Amino acid sequence: MSKNTRRTFLKTVGLAVGTAGVVGATTATKNRDEPHAVQNEVADTDSVETHATGWTFGPVGRMSSSPAVSDGLVYIGPDDGTLRAIDCSTGTLTWENDSAGTKDHLGLTYSDGSVYVGGEYDDDEFRLSSYMGETGELDNQKLVQNEPVQTPVVADGTAYYPTENQASPTILYAVDTETGETKWTFSGEDCGTGATKAIAEKDGHIFIAQDRTIWSLDAETGDVQWSYEDTNYSAISDLSAHNDILYVGLSRDETDPESPNILALDTEDGDTLWCEPIGYHENAQHVTATDDHLFASMYSDGSFYLTAIRTHDAHEEWEFRAEDGNFVPESTAKDGVVYAGHGSQVTAFDGATGTKRKTWQTTGDAYGAPVVTDNALYQNTRDGYVHKFDRDE
Template sequence: MTVDDGVASRESAKGTDAEEPTDGTTDEATTGGRGGVERAEPTRRAVLAATSGAVGALGLGSATATARAGAVSVQRSSTDEGVETPTEWLMNGFDLRNTRFPRNTTAPTGTIEELWSFDVSVDHVNGGTYKNGRVEYAPPIIADGKVLVGDGSLRSDRNYLHAIDKDSGEHVWRKPMPEMNTAPAVGEGRVFAAGNASFVVGIDLETGKEQWKWGTGDIVRSSPKYHDGSVYVGCDDDTFYALDPEEGFSQWEFDVSDDASGLRMYGSPAVRDGVVYVSTWGPEGEPSFVYGLDADDGDEVWKQSLGFGIGGAAPPAVGEEYLFVPNAARGRMEAYDMDSGRNLVWRKQDFEFAPWNGPAVADCRVFVGSQGGHVTAMDVETGEWAWRSDTRAPVEMPVMVANGTVYAVDEQGWLYGFAVQGGGKRFEYEIGGRASTTPRAVDGDLFVTSNKDVQRLTGDTESFSIGPVCEAKEATTTPTTTTETAEPTEASTVAPTATATEDESDAGETTTSGSGGSPGFGLAAGASALAAAAGVALRRARREDDTE
């Protein structure tokens, strides 16, 4: 562990490499951009509302959403908890825990259409098409009315962090950057961005001016995360950093080279209760690890080895009770007790994870996409499969959950919406070209990236909820309490024949299996879920009693 005052490593903030911000009035007809909301003709991408059958049975949420007709108006939905649809998405993973679950959010569930598209191959300042732009592994961040996204190309001198007007899709400012394969983060009025030129930079959110630059020892593949006066980020130099957000100096550094050589850190860390959870990805023959680090000083709280082999851990997510880790080295999902980090609660086989395949956590379910070309839903307490639904191509980025729907994008550029309950396909929509992105649900719409552009998508909305899936219903007989085991029984991965089945939900609607497989989602799984939900409620009650 080393602490550095930043004098030697931190470069002075000259602000000379940031272009002057523009007023966003560039003539998009001249530059080839497609900014603006109103369209005389439909978008070139066909709207595909191919559903696998009726996909109700989720129960209505407490707020009623109306169908969108293309207007970019902020639409909020309130609930009993008073939580509104977010107008910002400030960090990769949505929140500190990487849940990727904006609770009670209104989001499109069908008839998807494009509101605007921002092409990174177009020079939105000088005009013309000037490079073969590329947006990879860098989902957008939304803050202060701006959409922030980094790009990369073979022309390293023409890569930028772009700030785009959230409502109109027009250029606001751009900051020259190296190739970016990470999402930035926002905090204290600054944008914290990293790229493949071995530095992290602090940028003024309003103007795009550079305020500081911190030099690292290698490429940064980790998306920065801001929390409580620190910017956390991992690097290929075997070091995890905590940087000062105001001046950019190092607050502390954690060196992982004593455990293995060549470890990489992808995605973003998770933070909860003063602990930063960091995953690593090892080369062939080297071990990989997940670390729990003290957020204040970087001391190791605990360490968990994931085994040897090619791969390691994709970015973890933190639930109410457990830490969820996609273990690519072993091809399985794992849940750990966060108190020690060493107690394996459950593990589930049959996954092919890419380095970015972090999970999403929504109450009683954990969801993950994988290179096998599917999205899987599991019970957070037992790991039992709720369903598995197929995609056309591998899913190499995290999924996102909103409005009772799981949103995923595959490598071929198809956006999917799967019902939280049952996994039925609500819609699929071609965003165009290759894509490696996680959708963002903001202002009732979806923000996504393809390989060359950023898009804002709207669509019809119905109000759904994850509540009916997770709420324990009164049983006619008392269920037998199940014991958590390290290796729960595997259910078949083969999706059942697409036949309509009555779903026993409060809504009393009919769902069709379609591509949404339901391995183990029957009476036995229902009893297991009921017992698990009761267990969660009991533990929460005990914690509340302990704190009184």
């Protein structure tokens, strides 16, 4: 298994419009001019909307992940151990299944009529489960040795559940969505013990990260296509695959002033496209990619930021700093707008300029990525509520 490092592979890439440029794997000082700061700007609407623009459901247990939205229902899995479906239009409970719960929060995914959940159950067993989206009835369930972590990814008839590897070396289960049978498992070679940090899917490839290593796996067989590892960062936080590029959020090595917090790899071969210490922030906790921009939730010196980075040359265009040390969790990008929670607010930022288009007020700290549909936005909060807001931007 090859291990591609930024020192081994330098790639000439023509990602920009016009003449192709060379983006070196070393950190580029040309990208270090100050980004446009938007933290104190007034939103274009000059207003903070309240819950009256939609509805609020709760309180239930603590929310530590995003809802799933499809077919007129919002699915939530708080840590009170009950899986719930809420009507998108009215905000009323459609069904609940209190036997579907785990001791901790449920990271869930909806796909093709089913809700996929992994977690530790009340009998101290770890299970990978799927439930019927319309009724909440159990569809398939299997026992596994390791505790599921992160939200499962579902694609082309397979549910991929990342796990920690305390009880066995396995860090990923691939489960057939029709039969519930395991198609294959993956154990990272020579990786440390702990929770799998990130997973993403793109065009028949599954990307998974643990410790300092990223693997690209064939989605059908689990065979390793390539792997990447380096020692110039301390840990991997998140993955986002878009347009044949895998963007990686990193925690910087504090002993190296040029240690990166964002890495861009070619999805086909793992070659490095660029590698940068954006804003010199300590880590990039979450990354969301679009055609032109990468949006990163950053942390540094007790403050949280949302940073916009040009994808073709790693130039930092604008940055939002949350007030009073409020947490900026995952973001969602749609139609040229990026949505992110910060404290008890969710804001829509213009993706190109960072200008605030609209801000909505929540009951508590936003947690997980907002789910954005054509006409609405759904946000979970840590105090046990799910909020629906009309976009009307």
